[in-house]
Amino acid sequence: MIQLNGLTKRYGEHAAVDDLTFTVRPGLVTGFLGPNGAGKSTTMRMILGLDLPTSGSATVMGRPYRELRHPLHTIGSLLDASAVHPNRSAYKHLLFLAQTNGIPDTRVREVLDLVGLADAADRRAGRFSLGMGQRLGIAAALLGDPPVLLLDEPVNGLDPEGVRWARTLMRGWAAEGRTVLVSSHLMSEMAMTADRLVVVGKGRLLAEGDIADFTGSDQLVVVRTPDAGSFARRLELSGARVDPGLSGELLVTGMTAPDVGRLAAAENVTLHELSTRGPSLEETFMELTRDAVEYGAAR
Numbered sequence: 001m002i003q004l005n006g007l008t009k010r011y012g013e014h015a016a017v018d019d020l021t022f023t024v025r026p027g028l029v030t031g032f033l034g035p036n037g038a039g040k041s042t043t044m045r046m047i048l049g050l051d052l053p054t055s056g057s058a059t060v061m062g063r064p065y066r067e068l069r070h071p072l073h074t075i076g077s078l079l080d081a082s083a084v085h086p087n088r089s090a091y092k093h094l095l096f097l098a099q100t101n102g103i104p105d106t107r108v109r110e111v112l113d114l115v116g117l118a119d120a121a122d123r124r125a126g127r128f129s130l131g132m133g134q135r136l137g138i139a140a141a142l143l144g145d146p147p148v149l150l151l152d153e154p155v156n157g158l159d160p161e162g163v164r165w166a167r168t169l170m171r172g173w174a175a176e177g178r179t180v181l182v183s184s185h186l187m188s189e190m191a192m193t194a195d196r197l198v199v200v201g202k203g204r205l206l207a208e209g210d211i212a213d214f215t216g217s218d219q220l221v222v223v224r225t226p227d228a229g230s231f232a233r234r235l236e237l238s239g240a241r242v243d244p245g246l247s248g249e250l251l252v253t254g255m256t257a258p259d260v261g262r263l264a265a266a267e268n269v270t271l272h273e274l275s276t277r278g279p280s281l282e283e284t285f286m287e288l289t290r291d292a293v294e295y296g297a298a299r
């Protein structure tokens with residue numbers, strides 16, 4: 001569990017993080033979204049005790065990071081994957097971290113295996129590709145087998161196979177009951193990975209909720225049937241609004257897809273298509289953050 005309470009960070013007059021209050025719950029992947037400069041990294045740095053809040057607090061498993069007795073056993077993090085000694089091998093990098101945190105040496109091989117870097121263990125980390133660097137960063141986060149994981153842009157630089165791997169990993173951690181907070185700019189990826197979202201803009205909380213709250217409203221049901229005319233009238237009689245689509249399909253609002261399907265079955269209507277179209281997460285995100293984008297192109 002991660003809890004933020006009125007968390008605020010000011011740089012001079014500028015509030016990078018402005019009175020943020022939210023809870024990141026265990027057993028779920030929580031996506032942390034916001035435009036460039038919204039304050040995501042600053043928030044994560046304060047959770048990890050790397051920056052001090054101007055006011056408010058951030059706690060991990062009930063304590064501020066700096067008061068954790070065993071930090072790596074409590075929260076694992078990936079902030080900047082390039083922050084490794086370039087001449088040190090992946091193995092030595094992790095061994096150093098393990099030894100300075102009271103973690104047994106045997107755990108190093110385990111995490112290298114977990115992230116698919118076993119064969120690259122003795123190569124210099126400075127020569128790693130972006131994707132391998134991300135994997136090494138995730139290995140470091142996993143060293144202490146922590147119940148809380150905090151990842152800043154973990155799929156940055158990963159190829160499609162790597163992105164899928166990272167998604168499976170995060171979903172797996174949540175299924176094990178861990179708390180997972182992950183920032184990303186990739187909306188389609190977040191839509192597939194996260195259970196909940198926290199959206200910030202200009203340091204402030206803009207929205208928080210289950211992923212369905214961001215993609216599920218205003219859904220349009222698309223129906224294709226050889227009985228379009230009569231089924232449209234039947235739908236309207238049941239209270240739905242029906243508009244014709246461009247290629248003969250019916251665009252239905254005010255009724256859910258399961259209800260449309262049930263009505264079709266009851267009326268013995270053949271359906272060639274029954275699907276939904278909702279605002280994508282990206283559309284909802286753009287709408288939410290429209291006034292909070294600091295460095296956007298002129299519209």
Ligand SMILES: Nc1ncnc2c1ncn2[C@@H]1O[C@H](COP(=O)(O)OP(=O)(O)OP(=O)(O)O)[C@@H](O)[C@H]1O
Nearest residue numbers: 011015016017034035036037038039040041042043
């Ligand atoms: N050390 C600092 N001194 C002054 N201003 C800072 C400092 N660190 C961050 N800021 C400012 O705080 C704001 C939030 O930055 P932050 O890096 O947390 O945003 P972000 O949401 O992580 O952005 P991105 O998506 O681009 O990584 C920005 O306006 C940034 O310029």
